Amino acid sequence: MRHIRYFEEKVMELLQEGYIKGGSHLYAGEEACAVGAMAAIRPDDYITSTHRGHGHAVAKDGDLNELMAEICGKATGCCKGKGGSLHLADLSTGNLGANGIVGGSFGIACGAALSSKMQKQDKVVLCFFGDGAANTGIAHEAMNMAAAWKLPVVFVCENNLYGMSVSVERATSVKDLSVRAKAYDMPAIIADGMDVLAVKEAVEKAAKTARKGDGPTFVELKTYRYFGHSRSDPRAYRTKEEEAEWKSRDAIETFEKRLIENGVITEEEAKKIDQEALDDINKSEEFAKASPDPKPEALYEDLFA
Ligand SMILES: Cc1ncc(C[n+]2csc(CCOP(=O)(O)OP(=O)(O)O)c2C)c(N)n1
Secondary structure, three states: OHHHHHHHHHHHHHHHHOOOOOOOOOOOOOHHHHHHHHHOOOOOOEEEOOOOOHHHHHHOOOOHHHHHHHHOOOOOOOOOOOOOHHHOOEHHHOEOOOOOOOOHHHHHHHHHHHHHHHOOOOOOEEEEEEOOHHHOHHHHHHHHHHHHOOOOEEEEEEEOOEEOOEEHHHHOOOOOHHHHHHHHOOOEEEEEOOOHHHHHHHHHHHHHHHHOOOOOEEEEEEOOOOOOOOOOOOOOOOOHHHHHHHHOOOHHHHHHHHHHHOOOOOHHHHHHHHHHHHHHHHHHHHHHHHOOOOOHHHHHOOOOO
């Protein structure tokens, strides 16, 4: 979780410096969702990510240097600098990619899950999506198909209360998005997205169901993004009090406190873990900055059209 937090703070710094071009949607605040979910599946399982996908890529054990280089548009990136933040894919870890299309993760997840089922591969797919994406047409088509065909997919909704500046209450008829699972005869679990162990437990249960052939589950994680939707967002649609309240339950701080209180790690060990994460991220910045840009002729490579 510390790696993700420092990764995102570094990306913000590089965006503000103008070193990273284009848009970027930061995952800080939601770390427990990605880390808890990945801890619940196998390394050879798949994920489909969102436009807010850096945390998923890091938690799926992506190489930090390659991920940072990709976001900086460098040839050493995991997509050779051609995917960037919004299309951050890392097939070496089973990360089928972030997506600039809100709701884009659903169809790809169902395809991967169908492929796993047809090839009897025993792999599950975590389909991450936001509360805004839950209102897209493809979300409903995909959940219906996955339930009807008992596909090994887990629909992981990161409900961070806002889709850009629009709150869930304004955009959505239901309070808990996961009640929609009932319409597809699919089980639903709601978990605290600020508690990494609660997330792990929920996704583990859902992944087990999917892996044994009993189809999809809707897992709704209640969480919060700390930065604005993107860098130009002044966050005028939410109050400072609301932000402070969520930050008081910060997933990293509370988990660290819990580990120390329960004697799992000492304060010194916690500090060491923190420093190591910071060093790794600084190294990834150095790697990205020392890496070459893609060559112009690379524009014509890796095209499938
Ligand atoms: C099909 C489509 N419609 C609209 C957009 C513009 N857009 C980008 S992010 C976003 C909000 C998505 O909200 P949510 O799914 O809750 O994810 P969050 O940003 O909160 O993580 C919108 C509307 C888009 N990229 N794609």
